Amino acid sequence: MTRLRNFHAARWDEPLILDKGTPGERGYIPPAVDAGIAAAVPNPGSLIPEEMRRSEPPRLPELAQPQVLRHFLRLSQMTLGCHVTPDASLGTCTMKYSPQVNEHLTRMPEMSDLHPLQDDATTQGMLKIIYDFERMLCEISGMDAFTFQPAGGSTAIFINACIIRAYHRDRGELEQRNEIISTAFSHPIDCAAPSVAGFRVITLMPGPNGYPDLDALKAVVSERTAGLMMTNPEDTGIFNPYVKEFTRIVHEAGGLCAYDQANANGILGMTRARDTGFDLCQFNLHKTFSVPHGSTGGSCGAGGCTAELAKYLPSPMVVFDGERYSWDYDRPDSVGKSRSFHGNLQAVLRSYAWVMAHGAEGLRAVAETAVLNNNYLKSMLEEIPGIDILYDSPGHRLQEVRYSWQPLLDETGVNTEDVRRRITDFGLQGYFTSHHPVIVPEPMTLEPSESWSKSDLEEYGAALTQIDQEARTDPEFVKSSPHASSVHRIHEEAIDSPDQWAMTWRGWKRKYGEERVHSA
Amino acid sequence: MTDTFVHPYIPNTGPAARQAMLDAIGVGSAEELYDAIPASLRLNRPLNLPEPILSERDLKRHVAGLLAQNTPVTGALSFLGGGCWQHDIPAVCDEINGRAEFLTAYGGDTYADMGKYQAMFEFQSMIGELVGMEMVSAPVYDWSAALTSALMMASRITGRKRTLVTGSLSNEKWSHLNNTGGPWLDPERLAVNPQTGLIDLDDLRARISSDVSAVYVEVPSYFGVVEHRMAEIGRIAHDAGALLVVGVDAISLGVLAAPADYGADIVVGEAQALGVHMLYSGGLCGFIASRDEAKFVAEYPYLMVSIAPGRTEGEWGFGWAAMERTSYDLREAAPDYTGTTQWLWGITAAVYLSLLGPQGLREVGEGILQRSHYAMQQLDALPGVKAPVYDAPHFKEFIVNFDGTGSTVAAINKRLLDKGIFGGHDLSAEFPDLGQSALYCVTEVHTQSDIDRLVAAIAEVTA
Known part of the structure; x- marks a missing residue:
């Protein structure tokens, strides 16, 4: 019998820092201006024309250093990062262990204090890491080139849409090919990004197996098709087995295919984007490749493509002439910048170290264990009467499952938002429900990555089992939760x-x- | 997978737990769990990757060995800026952004991650104090992305496409604006006065019309110039029904006026200078701010944290406000997109501003003004060297022209590098009209002897 812990979150009742402090106090003294400079430039205020001078100081906190440190430490204690709790909750986000040694490496001045415009001769080590990691991702995906400039998965997907746009423009077909096809269980950005890039978007709805069937695709493919942008496995954890047929049909119609690989954790080393017929893909290094999520970034969307499309990738790219590495800015066909300078290369450093710590066998262990964990948790959750699992797809789910609490709502009046609040009372992260559109009713999407142990998963399952029982005996208790969080219901x-x-x-x-x- | 491969990062690679889990699922091996993937799509060979380095000591030695080939700015004397800057970083900033709770949190709500939200609300609040606005987004990818999104917002708010942006915009930002904003905006660059580096107001008046959505000016500009006629530029924009969008380097706002005070409608900017390491540009962190008007808020593409009253007396919490305007909810109806951005640096900036307070931020700004003007004075005294190129007020950065020395910036910088000095960013390709010019950045990290060393080195290499 799994023991449920008697948890209570830190509740510091901490005021806003803007409302703290005493006039005249301070937590930091800037470096003093040397006497020679002060003598040569005595009156800095006069260097700014009066109409542009700050008239009233900004109303920032006035606190000494111990009080500032204490304030933010207290706030950190009221935050359930995945180093603190086994976060199987945030499905589609791939919360996993970020090795501490990589954090130490990232914080070395030889990484943290590099300027993006300094001479390539002074950054050879980092350039080699970028170059070598690009080769690794090419092997993992089957693609020929990767950019690390996009500072998030969304931006990488947007750049893929821009590359599809540039490809058809160069072939003189952009006006005709103005439609991108996606699927309802792909991340919303697979529809938003092509739309922002100027395309019309067609969304395929799932069939009885959870994925759209081939006929649905054939019905919308035409001479207007610019491309296909989808994920697989989709948000349900179901792998669309017809995906190669999808890419073939879109190719035959003249379109390109972009694989959203934000959900790649379960398929590392098992199946590859290029072998499935995709021309473009992206990995979210903050998901599959262990980069910590940083409370919502900085992250990296690594964008990959075939050799034919590589000329469109954002500028600059790292090149190697056999002796030295350098940034190549001479990229006339590039779609343009996705972000200033080079992106979040601290993510690349961490991911490089992470792959180096695993090798081929280790990545396979990552994928297999993630899928094993997911199916183990699923086997426990199948026993909870308030949970339903939609779609009768053949084969096992991969790295995640989108569950439904509809039976619990029908039977008790407790909905998924209530359960989601209540689960934080057990020291577990509030789970992700669903992306839009919400097709699975009362959704809960769980992704127990390879980092969580058997007993972690049993604790998670026991908490949900307990909540299901509470909903049947005392629904108000669940609906009025949380009771042991840093804050009550707002x-x-x-x-x-x-x-x-x-x-x-x-x-x-x-x-x-x-x-x-x-x-x- | 072999039974003996137990990885330190991966529980359940131990054979006992693994077998118990397989039994519970009812399969004989993990391989059976992949029955959903057709055999024809399976990779039937191991990935061709380097042999794993399983020992942490060996891994650290390998990676640190590669990093040792880098020379950080802290191991040299750097005057590089141009949108990513070397500033002093209080230890408390690194302490807080290294906290495992902030470092490894992500999408939880206020009931799980109350502290993360409060820190973010405090970031938004303090940026609001700096720029004089009530509406501030959570961090944006960087200043480029903030600028592009803000000008797209302005276009939707006004229903117009033409957008007038400062002619001193960096190529980095111009490229981002044209790629992302391409289908939605018609951006034009305003002429810059060749003597002052300020906006050519005659050109602005000639171009402004009732089809212009916004006028975008940076204070300070990419060239370090402080445009001081912002109120007039704002009037010109507003008279035509256009919005005034202003870009700022946040660390300047202890000495420079709040953009709201001179008529800005939308403010964008960069917060990297506020306690965040440069990280080869990974430290960038943009923001967008405006008045709290529903027609503005509806057009923000990014996440925004709102405070909300608690149901218990005396409590409050937070949430992502008005999500229905974001690409998460809108999918293909979204006019712009968002995703995972740069929150850890937003939290860090909040720590920095809390440490400095109003007095510290003013002193940092004044120290930057004094040091950068001292550097300009000293460099301008060298034969053949002109600093600054523009006759205008400057903050932190300025252009140095070397045409009179007969040397190129590339040649000068190469020789400076031999002396352990990273010279200013070469502008000769980006702005050919400026001749052999470089963008120099001087901040509070530079001492008088640092600047004197630079000046002596340039004197030597241009002699």
Whole structure:
């Protein structure tokens, strides 16, 4: 019998730092200006024309250093990072262990204090790491080239859409080919990115197996098709076995195919984008390749493509002439910048070290264990009466499952948002429900990556089992949760109301009044 | 997978747990779990990757050995800027962004990640204080992305496509704007006065019309120039029904006016200078700010953290505000996109601003003004060297012209590098009209002897 822990989150009741402190206090003294400089430039204020001078100082906190450190340490304690809790909760996000040694390497000045424009002769080590990691991703995906400039998966997918646009423009077919096909269980960005790039988007809906069938694709493919942008396995964890037929049909119609590999953790070394017929792909290094998510970044969307399309990748790219590595800025066909300079290369450094620590056999162990963990958790959750698993697809789910709490809602009135709040009372991260559109009702998407142990998963399953039972005996207790979190339930509706939302302290004071600020 | 391969990062590679899990699932091996993938799509060979380095000591030695081939700015004397800057970083900043809780959190809500949200709300709030605005986004990828998204917002708000941007925009930003904004904007570059580096107001007046969505100006500009006629530029834009969009380097706002005070409608900028390492450009962190008006908020593509009252007296929490405007909800109806951005650096910037306070931020700004002007004075005294090129107020960065020395920037920088000095960024390809010019950046990290060393080295290599 798995023991459920008697958890309570840190609850520091910590005021906003803008509302703390005493006038005249400070936590840092800038380097003093040397006497010779002060003598030569005595009055810095006069260097700025009066109309551009700061008239009133910004209302920043005035605190000594121990108080600032303590404040942010307390805030960190009220945050469930995945080093603190086995985060099987955030399905589609691939929360996994980020090795500490990689963090130490990243924080060496030889990485952290590099300027993006310094001479290539002074960054040979980092350039070699980028170059070698590009070769590794080419082997893992079957592609011929990768860019690491996109600072997130979304940007990499957007760049893939831009490359599809450039390809058809160069062939004089862009006006005709203005449609991108995607699937409903692909990430929303697979529809948003091509739309922002100027395409019309067609979304295929899932059939009874959870994925769209070939006829659905054939019905929308035409001379207007510019490309296919989809993920596989999809958000359901179901692998579309007809994916190679999909890419063949789109190719025959003259389109390109871009594989969203944000969900790649279960298929590393098992199946490859290029072998499946894709021309483009991207990996989210903050997911599959262990880069810590940083509370929502910085991350890296590594964008890969075939040799034919490589000329379109953003500038610059790392090249090697046999002796030295350098940034190549001479890329006239490039689609342009996806971000300033080179992107989040600290993510590349971490991912390089992570792959080096695994090798081929290790990556296979990652994929197999992620899939094993997912199916083990699924076998436990199948026993919970309030949970349903949609789609009767043949074969096993891969790295994640989108579950449904619809039976629990029908039987008890407790919905997935209630369960999601309640699970934090067990020291577990609130889970991801679903991307839009919400097709699986009352959704819960769990992805127990390779980093979580058998007993971690049993604890997770036991917590959900307990919540299911609570919903049947005391539904109000679940609905009024959380009870052991850093905060009780809030007025969630306020964040969507223009009269009530506030993105800043000054906005909050205006809408709620000084008194409310101080009582809060 | 072999039974003996137990990896230190991967539990359940131990044989006992593994077998128990396979039994519970009812399969004989992990391989059977891949029955959903057709055999024809399976890779039937091991990946061709380097042999794994399983010992942490060996891995560290290997990677650190490669990194040792780099020379960081802290191991040299650098005057590089241009959108990514070397500043002093308080130890508390690194301590907080190294905290495992912040480092490894992601998409949880206020009930799991209350502290993450509060830190982010404090970042937004402090940026709001700097720029004088009530509406601030969570971090954007960088200043380029913030600029492009803000100009696309302005286009949707005004229903116009023509966009006038400063002629001193960097190629980095111009390329981003044209690629991402391509289908939606018609950007034009405003002329820059060749003597002052300021916006050519005659050119602005000639181009502005009722089809212009926004006028975009940076304070300071890519050239370090402080445009001081912002109120007038704002009036010209507003008279035509266009928005004034202003780009800022956040660390300047202890000494420079809040953009809201001179009429900005949308403010974008870069927060990397606020306590974040450069990380070869991985430290960039953009933001967007505006007034709290529903028609503006509806057009923000990025996540925004809102505070919300608690249902328990005296409590409050947070959430992602108005998600229905983002690409997560809109899919193909989204006019712009978002995703995982740079939150860890936003949290770091909040720590930095909390440490400095109003007094510290002013002192940093003043120190940068004094040091950079001292450097300009000293460099300008060298034969054949002109610094700054533009007769205008400057902050932190300035252009040095070497035409009078007969040397190219490339040749000068090569010889400076031999002396352990990273000279300013060569502008001769990016802005050919400026001749042999380089963009120099001087911050609070530079001492008088650093600057004197640079000046002596340039005197020597151009003699």
